[in-house]
Amino acid sequence: DARVTQTPRHKVTEMGQEVTMRCQPILGHNTVFWYRQTMMQGLELLAYFRNRAPLDDSGMPKDRFSAEMPDATLATLKIQPSEPRDSAVYFCASDKQENTEAFFGQGTRLTVV
Amino acid sequence: AQSVTQPDIHITVSEGASLELRCNYSYGATPYLFWYVQSPGQGLQLLLKYFSGDTLVQGIKGFEAEFKRSQSSFNLRKPSVHWSDAAEYFCASRRDNFNKFYFGSGTKLNVKP
Numbered sequence: 001d002a003r004v005t006q007t008p009r010h011k012v013t014e015m016g017q018e019v020t021m022r023c024q025p026i027l028g029h030n031t032v033f034w035y036r037q038t039m040m041q042g043l044e045l046l047a048y049f050r051n052r053a054p055l056d057d058s059g060m061p062k063d064r065f066s067a068e069m070p071d072a073t074l075a076t077l078k079i080q081p082s083e084p085r086d087s088a089v090y091f092c093a094s095d096k097q098e099n100t101e102a103f104f105g106q107g108t109r110l111t112v113v
Numbered sequence: 114a115q116s117v118t119q120p121d122i123h124i125t126v127s128e129g130a131s132l133e134l135r136c137n138y139s140y141g142a143t144p145y146l147f148w149y150v151q152s153p154g155q156g157l158q159l160l161l162k163y164f165s166g167d168t169l170v171q172g173i174k175g176f177e178a179e180f181k182r183s184q185s186s187f188n189l190r191k192p193s194v195h196w197s198d199a200a201e202y203f204c205a206s207r208r209d210n211f212n213k214f215y216f217g218s219g220t221k222l223n224v225k226p
Contacts, residue, residue, distance in 0.1 A: 004156075033213065043203065043216040056213060091156060097210045100145050100164050104156035 002026045004105035006092050012111045018080040021108045023092030024073055032075045033093040033102060034060075034067055043091075049075065082112045115140045117206050119217035126194050127225045134189040134220050136204030144206040146187040147214070148178055151201045160202075163187065174198070199224045 005024040013019055025032050034046040047057035052069040060067065064083070069075045079086055089109050093102040116139045126132050138144060145164040149157040161172025168180040178189045187204060204217040 035216075042218045045213055048213055050211075093157075095210075100207075100210055101147055101159050101162050102214060104149075104158070106154075106156045 002103075004092055004094050004103050006090075006105035006108050008108060009106060010109045010111075012113065013082055015083055015112055016081040017112075018078065019082050019086075019110060019112075021077045021090050021092075021110070023075040023077070023094075023105060025075065025092070025094030026103055027073070029094035029096045029103075030072070031095045031097070031102075032069060033091075033095075034075070034077050035091040035093065037089045037091060037107070038087075046077070046090075079110075082110075084112045086110060087112050115144065115206055115208065115215045117204050117215050117217040119202075119204055119220050121220045122218070123221045123223065125223040125225060128196050129193050132189075132191045132194045132198070132222070134202050134204075134222070136187045136189065136217060137185050138187060138204075138206045138215075139185065140206060140208065142208075143180075143182065144208055145210075146178075146180060147205040147207075148172065148176070148187075148189045149203045149205060150174075151203065151219075153200075157203060160189070194222075194224055196224045196226065198222060 007022045031050045033048040036044045046060040047067040066078045089107045091107045093104045095102040118137045147162045148160040151157050163170045163180045201219045201221045205214045207214045
């Protein structure tokens with residue numbers, strides 16, 4: 001059963017600490033999206049990659065957030081330093097160009113205290 | 114620019130009643146359109162999609178949606194709601210396979226016994 005895998009599922013950290021979230025896209029998928037979900041803002045696109053190259057990261061605060069794809073099977077989203085306002089659920093999704101839809105992971109629930 | 118509007122933040126229906134969730138999109142051409150469902154603590158699951166052809170599309174769990182170009186709408190329907198349908202529903206659009214998704218703000222569905 002192919003699925004997008006995100007780790008960790010939950011993370012509680014102190015303000016100022018570095019946070020790394022990982023995503024394993026579905027094998028063969030060449031596009032990866034990072035979304036952040038909050039009650040106030042809903043689903044916001046942070047960044048997306050195709051064939052490991054960033055296509056759009058305009059939704060990401062550049063001073064503290066970074067997104068990379070070290071290889072085709074791993075995408076990472078880092079926050080350094082983290083702040084309480086970063087508390088949210090972060091979703092990764094993947095697709096391949098032959099598909100029209102994206103497949104979502106279960107999300108990482110981040111709490112910054 | 115593209116956008117998706119879901120005018121209803123919360124909807125409550127009785128079990129067994131019919132359901133219609135509204136979605137309007139803004140885009141010059143016909144975008145690809147999607148409905149996703151999110152259960153508490155879970156990721157988003159695709160219910161159905163439309164990109165061309167028959168304007169009435171069938172999805173999983175007994176859902177259907179109708180694309181109406183004249184109204185720029187893609188409303189989700191179900192003839193008889195089950196308690197397990199209680200969740201949050203997101204409408205989304207994308208220009209084509211190569212572009213990002215635009216999500217609506219979501220509609221939370223509550224089902225009364």
